[in-house]
Amino acid sequence: MPSRRNAIYILIVMSLITGVFTGRAFFFNLAYMLFGILIISWIWVWTAIRWIGLTRRTRTRRAQVGQIFEESFAFRNRSFLPKLWLEIIDQSTLPGHRASHIVPSVTIGGQYSWQVRTRCTVRGEFRLGPMLVSSGDPFGLFTLTRTIPATSRMIVYPRMIQLNKLELPMGMLSGGESQRRRTHYVTTNAAGVRDYAPGDSFNRIHWRTSARKERLVVKEFELDPLVDIWLIADFSAESLVEDSNIIKRVNGDGPVIASSSDIPPSTEEYVTVVAASLARYFIQMERVIGFAAYIPNREVYQPERSNRQLTRILEALAVARSTSTYTLGQMLTLETPHMTRGTTLIIVTSSQNPDWVRRAQILTRRGIKPMCIYIEGDSFASAPPADEIISRLRSAKIPVLRLRNGNDINAILQQRPL
Secondary structure: OHHHHHHHHHHHHHHHHHHHHHOOHHHHHHHHHHHHHHHHHHHHHHHHOOOEEEEEEEOOOEEEOOOEEEEEEEEEEOOOOOEOOEEEEEOOOOOOOOOOEEEOOEOOOOEEEEEEEEEOOOOEEEEEOOEEEEEEOOOOOOEEEEEEOOOEEEEEEOOOOOOOOOOOOOOOOOOOOOOOOEEOOOOOEEEEEEEOOOOOOHHHEOHHHHHHHOOOEEEEEEOOOOOOEEEEEOOEHHHOOEOOOOOOEHHHOOOEOOOOOOOOOEHHHHHHHHHHHHHHHHHHOOOOEEEEEEOOOEEEEEEEOOHHHHHHHHHHHHOOOOOEOOOHHHHHHHHOOOOOOOOEEEEEEOOOOOHHHHHHHHHHHOOOEEEEEEEOHHHOOOOOOOHHHHHHHHHOOOOEEEEOOOOOHHHHHHOOOO
16 A cells, blocks of 8 residues: 555655646646545545444353354444445454454445454453554555554453262261351351341241231341351462463463363463362352462462352463462462361362472361362472372371372272361
């Protein structure tokens, strides 16, 4: 396009010079015509990227690795001139999301729409938008670009394995004394009734009492005597094991890009998948679960039983990276003092630092029941065997499940910890 404009400029100058020397009006008219073409072309392209309507509809801004993410786009010409062509350039950060599109000729008041389907292969938080709209004139002399700055946030949850059963060791089963604490969610322990308040769920209304008292009355519940479950996911930098020749990350240091339908061969991804699967399993079993991880920012969620808790955990795991300078031993020291006696502590780690085993053994003396799901780093890349850590765990009488690269996670977690 610059070369075409330069040719027009040269023709205008040559026509004017020739007209001056020859005195013929033809050359002046030619120069005026070429100059008019430049003006008309610029006005055309200026209007081409204005008076437009671009709608972006996203069915949901939450997805999971392996799922299909769908978006639909609609373009409308609100100008008094037709649009010859437009190029829509999407600057979203979601890997593999090809929402850019060429819009063909659209008449006055016309519409054009298209859909984009993208398979999510990378967990994380991504940006949708902004978008660039560019167009040109009929003579191909000018191109202008306009930015539509609207953006939105999208999060891709990690892959989750459907767990059929989790074998908790003897002595770690649920049980305990009633805590006599009121709770906003429904449990098996009804504590009494009270008057209905705006916002109370209708399934909590006690209809017999309401009929007798001629006003709405709802049931109150107490926390049940099940012990709390704490899930600690280790994302320390020292525990990361992966083959850098195989593993590819977004922008070099971002989330791992899956090259197939299997879990990428990285301890970071295995810790994420196991932790997410356990969280969903316990929430589906209506168990109270707490969560702690340094991802590398500190993320600690007090024990709760609700889908909101699962959402918080999945959002934390979606952006988790094994870059924390805190070791697992330091994390146990910082996060376990507030845990109550009888708490079940599930540790998901690949760390070979023996310090955390000693700290976990100290927890058993306080009545906390630790259990370890150990991901063996030597199955991912060159790393020392896990036999020493496993021996220390068994000597400390801490139940452990061993998980290697390529293992069936559901089958491994169904085994009884040794």
